Amino acid sequence: MSPRPRKEQRHPDLQSAIKDAAWQQIGRYGASALSLRAIAREVNITAPSIYNYFPNRDALVTALIIDAYTSFGDSQLAARDSLPADQLAARLKAIGAAYRQWALAYPQRYQLIFGTPIPGYEAPFMEVLPYAARALSALVSVIDQLRLQGRLKAENYPSVQPGDEQQFEVWKSFAGDYDVFSLAVSLLVWSRVHGLVSLEISNNLPPFGIHGDALYLYELESITAQFIKE
Amino acid sequence: MSPRPRKEQRHPDLQSAIKDAAWQQIGRYGASALSLRAIAREVNITAPSIYNYFPNRDALVTALIIDAYTSFGDSQLAARDSLPADQLAARLKAIGAAYRQWALAYPQRYQLIFGTPIPGYEAPFMEVLPYAARALSALVSVIDQLRLQGRLKAENYPSVQPGDEQQFEVWKSFAGDYDVFSLAVSLLVWSRVHGLVSLEISNNLPPFGIHGDALYLYELESITAQFIKE
DNA sequence: ACAATAATCATACAGCGTTTGTTTTTGTTT
DNA sequence: AAACAAAAACAAACGCTGTATGATTATTGT
Incomplete structure (x- = not known):
């Protein structure tokens, strides 16, 4: 029930921010440890929100x-x-x-x-x-x-x-x-x-x-x- | 609370049976889909029982x-x-x-x-x-x-x-x-x-x-x- | 016969990807 | 300016995972 955040307090480019967080995780814990939920925590959004930018985990991996x-x-x-x-x-x-x-x-x-x-x-x-x-x-x-x-x-x-x-x-x-x-x-x-x-x-x-x-x-x-x- | 099964109705060599089921799964669905729970279902035991034969999932993979x-x-x-x-x-x-x-x-x-x-x-x-x-x-x-x-x-x-x-x-x-x-x-x-x-x-x-x-x-x-x- | 051991189970926990339904902001149209 | 549609976020839930814990029982050794 949380409201949608104001435009100013949102990340300007969430698509890139998600990929950046993904690379950061891959670099730290290895590619096998990649987790949508962990990425979401890093970017301060919820896991399902990622689905607004990538249809599923595999699409994110393909982009990477x-x-x-x-x-x-x-x-x-x-x-x-x-x-x-x-x-x-x-x-x-x-x-x-x-x-x-x-x-x-x-x-x-x-x-x-x-x-x-x-x-x-x-x-x-x-x-x-x-x-x-x-x-x-x-x-x-x-x-x-x-x-x-x-x-x-x-x-x-x-x-x-x-x-x-x-x-x-x-x-x-x-x-x-x-x-x-x-x-x-x-x-x-x-x-x-x-x-x-x-x-x-x-x-x-x-x-x-x-x-x-x-x-x-x-x-x-x-x-x-x-x-x-x- | 289920009792321990009789010796006769148990698998004679569960260690091998677990590995066999693992190979079967790897062959069918790929190595990445390997799952202790699915193996347990195949061998008709519960997932924690596998820990009597392998200390953890990685040990099973090493054996494979x-x-x-x-x-x-x-x-x-x-x-x-x-x-x-x-x-x-x-x-x-x-x-x-x-x-x-x-x-x-x-x-x-x-x-x-x-x-x-x-x-x-x-x-x-x-x-x-x-x-x-x-x-x-x-x-x-x-x-x-x-x-x-x-x-x-x-x-x-x-x-x-x-x-x-x-x-x-x-x-x-x-x-x-x-x-x-x-x-x-x-x-x-x-x-x-x-x-x-x-x-x-x-x-x-x-x-x-x-x-x-x-x-x-x-x-x-x-x-x-x-x-x-x- | 009795105690110890080993094997199994049910239960539970935290994490995962994903789906669903809801709410609020944003952008467009009237 | 008002109305409306789309987008973007959320909470909650489902079924899955590996693993820990504790209870229960069959087997084994003394």
């Missing part, structure tokens, strides 16, 4: 994931553009380094994107696709440049089967007009950095005297040595 | 993880031993293939081990170590054999820093007496197959015409080409 992808994509694109466009190998390594740096700086965001920390949540593919595509486009653009210059070394790479062209068209409309083969190679490169980083983030890399820094650098060198000519 | 690691380790060791001991490259590929096959056959178990699907749960490292070490030992044993035969190609591999010898000793007591350098190389190999498989399992590999089978085979070939001489 999109924000995380945007932050991640910013980092990837900035790393690529921090080096001249003609130094493709250096750009590739910079993107790889930025990948791990961002993941170590925001491990909770990384797990929110690539792990499954929210019980029962499944990311809506088509909704997230634009932001995921943009984030991956930094890598794909470099690979595609290498391909155009004839410096991409992937002779026996598995052939791309036709069949999902229209989904790829959607992808291109967000990531840029790159060849599908470059995307295919990028997926493997991505899986390598993702493999190492995800193991490191989730503490599944036993610290038996091997440091993540050196191992990751070695893997980046392996990638460039395998996929770049000369 | 250990079972999953055992199943995974069985698969890895069987794959290795399915080929003669002198065909090391073939053994390596068989282990890699078994890795993905097991993951695709039991995606929920895979995510239970390597993901973080249970809210608030953190695996007790020292408790799980023996079973994780055994599972990884199949790969490490082959890598170490290659090293002993001088066929391991990893010249510029990052050096192993001393400092965690005692933890490594514990590891060896469960996995076998292999060189720490072989373990270090195995970690990178593992991260590669893990990267691809985890992306595939979590549906983060967009099906843009690239089939998991072919891509995975290509990656296995890349691994053998990079790390095995001649």
Whole structure:
């Protein structure tokens, strides 16, 4: 029966305030501890009020994931553009380094994107696709440049089967007009950095005297040595 | 106030029955939907009764993880031993293939081990170590054999820093007496197959015409080409 | 035979996401 | 200016969760 608060004493942008509180909680207690009621307490509203800004918990999580992808994509694109466009190998390594740096700086965001920390949540593919595509486009653009210059070394790479062209068209409309083969190679490169980083983030890399820094650098060198000519 | 049931009408092995029901639930509704109360309903006991067999929910999850690691380790060791001991490259590929096959056959178990699907749960490292070490030992044993035969190609591999010898000793007591350098190389190999498989399992590999089978085979070939001489 | 132990249950608590119905402010239309 | 519709907040409740407590009873050991 409480009255609706005056406009002045309300939060100016509750939608953002809710997301901020969510990130704060995720950073403090982990993504799995995310709770609408706790967020509401933080923002000084009641839990059902959140439903005025997000239809349900999953929609809030999706919004968080999109924000995380945007932050991640910013980092990837900035790393690529921090080096001249003609130094493709250096750009590739910079993107790889930025990948791990961002993941170590925001491990909770990384797990929110690539792990499954929210019980029962499944990311809506088509909704997230634009932001995921943009984030991956930094890598794909470099690979595609290498391909155009004839410096991409992937002779026996598995052939791309036709069949999902229209989904790829959607992808291109967000990531840029790159060849599908470059995307295919990028997926493997991505899986390598993702493999190492995800193991490191989730503490599944036993610290038996091997440091993540050196191992990751070695893997980046392996990638460039395998996929770049000369 | 209900009496304790007669011995005959009780489940002969409630500890196993609870775990079986848990696996059944994980297989049906996913690991994140695991619920002590639902398990209790399945086994026809009350939820607090589970506490007679597991001190809390996390202990049950740990027991499930250990079972999953055992199943995974069985698969890895069987794959290795399915080929003669002198065909090391073939053994390596068989282990890699078994890795993905097991993951695709039991995606929920895979995510239970390597993901973080249970809210608030953190695996007790020292408790799980023996079973994780055994599972990884199949790969490490082959890598170490290659090293002993001088066929391991990893010249510029990052050096192993001393400092965690005692933890490594514990590891060896469960996995076998292999060189720490072989373990270090195995970690990178593992991260590669893990990267691809985890992306595939979590549906983060967009099906843009690239089939998991072919891509995975290509990656296995890349691994053998990079790390095995001649 | 009797005491101790172990296993089970009912009950309860606090927390969760979500639904429903109500109240009040806000913005628009007449 | 008055009337009205929409939006935004609230309280209360539902069914779910993991877990603690205390009572009760079947089994086991002496």
